[in-house]
Amino acid sequence: xxxxxxxxxxxxxxxxxxxxxxxxxxxxxxxxxxxxxxxxxxxxxxxxxxxxxxxxxxxxxxxxxxxxxxxxxxxxxxxxxxxxxxxxxxxxxxxxxxxxxxxxxxxxxxxxxxxxxxxxxxxxxxxxxxxxxxxxxxxxxxxxxxxxxxxxxxxxxxxxxxxxxxxxxxxxxxxxxxxxxxxxx
Numbered sequence: 001x002x003x004x005x006x007x008x009x010x011x012x013x014x015x016x017x018x019x020x021x022x023x024x025x026x027x028x029x030x031x032x033x034x035x036x037x038x039x040x041x042x043x044x045x046x047x048x049x050x051x052x053x054x055x056x057x058x059x060x061x062x063x064x065x066x067x068x069x070x071x072x073x074x075x076x077x078x079x080x081x082x083x084x085x086x087x088x089x090x091x092x093x094x095x096x097x098x099x100x101x102x103x104x105x106x107x108x109x110x111x112x113x114x115x116x117x118x119x120x121x122x123x124x125x126x127x128x129x130x131x132x133x134x135x136x137x138x139x140x141x142x143x144x145x146x147x148x149x150x151x152x153x154x155x156x157x158x159x160x161x162x163x164x165x166x167x168x169x170x171x172x173x174x175x176x177x178x179x180x181x182x183x184x185x
Contacts (some may be wrong), residue, residue, distance in 0.1 A: 001030065001074050001076060002127065003027070003126075004022075006071075006076055006077045006123060007032055007077065007124070007126030008122075008126070008177060009071055009072065009075050010071060010075070010077055010081070010124055010125050010126070011125050011126065011127065011170075011173065011174045011177055012174060012177065012178065013062075013068050013069070013070070013071055014058075014062075014100055014125075014174075015062075015067075015131075015134070015171050015174045016125065016127065016169070016170025016171050016172070016173045016174035016175075016177075017125060017127075017130075017166070017167065017173035018056040018167045018168070018170050018174065019048075019058045019061050019062055019065075019091040019165075019167075019168035020054060020113035021060050021163045021164065021166055021167035021170065021183045022101065022164060023053075023054050023057045023061065023164075024032065024051075024054050024162070024163050025055075025160045025161070025162075025163030025164035025167060026164070027046070027047065027051060027054065027160075028047065028155070028156050028159045028160035028163060029157070029161075029164075030046055030050065031043045031044075031046040031047035031050065031063060031160075032107075032153045032155075032156025032157045032159075032160055033153075033157050035107075035152050035153035035156055036044050036153040036157075040106070042151055043152075043153065044099065044106055044108075044149035045154065047110065047156070048092065051088065051089070052089070055085060058107065071115075071170075077124055080120070080123070081124060082125055084117060084120045084121065084124060086169070087116070087117045088114060088117050089112075089115055091113040091117075092113075094109070095109040095110055095113060095115070097124075103151055103152070104151070104152050105140075105145050106152070107144065107152070107153070107154070107155025107156050107159070108141040108144040108145035108155050108157075109141070109145070110141075110142030110143070110155070110159070111138070111155050111158075111159055112137070112141040114137055114144065114159065115129055115133075115134045115136070115137030115138035115139075115141060116134065116136065116138060116142075117134075118130050118133050118134035119134040121133075121134070122134075123168075127170065127173055129166070129169055129173065130169070132166075133162065133166045135163065135164075136162055136165060140155065140158055140159075142153065144158075146166045
């Protein structure tokens with residue numbers, strides 16, 4: 001399988017990241033809501049525990065939509081997808097250390113981790129748009145940590161909104177691919 005074909009399959013199966021980013025964005029927004037109207041501890045717990053369910057929920061929703069929920073066994077990028085997914089939980093001790101030092105660094109630290117996690121998606125999906133998402137989250141995370149360290153939930157709200165916006169960007173790209181394939185056939 002050629003790289004371009006493998007990337008096209010990733011875009012097709014995962015709808016350009018639509019479902020995963022919609023799930024992730026919803027979890028970030030729920031966490032931000034808890035951080036705003038409940039306690040920081042509940043917000044942190046919601047994002048940490050909710051984050052563990054992003055992939056299973058994505059799989060469940062894709063199947064409920066009647067779509068395939070995994071890449072073909074011949075797709076060499078399926079292992080890259082798993083490796084990229086593990087970068088976030090493996091970085092949680094660093095986020096925890098930052099949060100213990102300064103509670104309000106929780107969301108900025110998570111934004112930096114998740115932004116860096118999205119950069120390899122450029123290759124995985126063959127979509128340069130993931131560079132914009134990754135750089136946006138990285139930049140906002142650094143800026144919030146430096147400039148607005150007292151605004152606990154702001155990073156959660158910004159990240160949730162960005163993920164949901166980019167979910168629809170990815171879906172649009174996947175639909176354009178599908179239309180191009182249909183027209184070529």
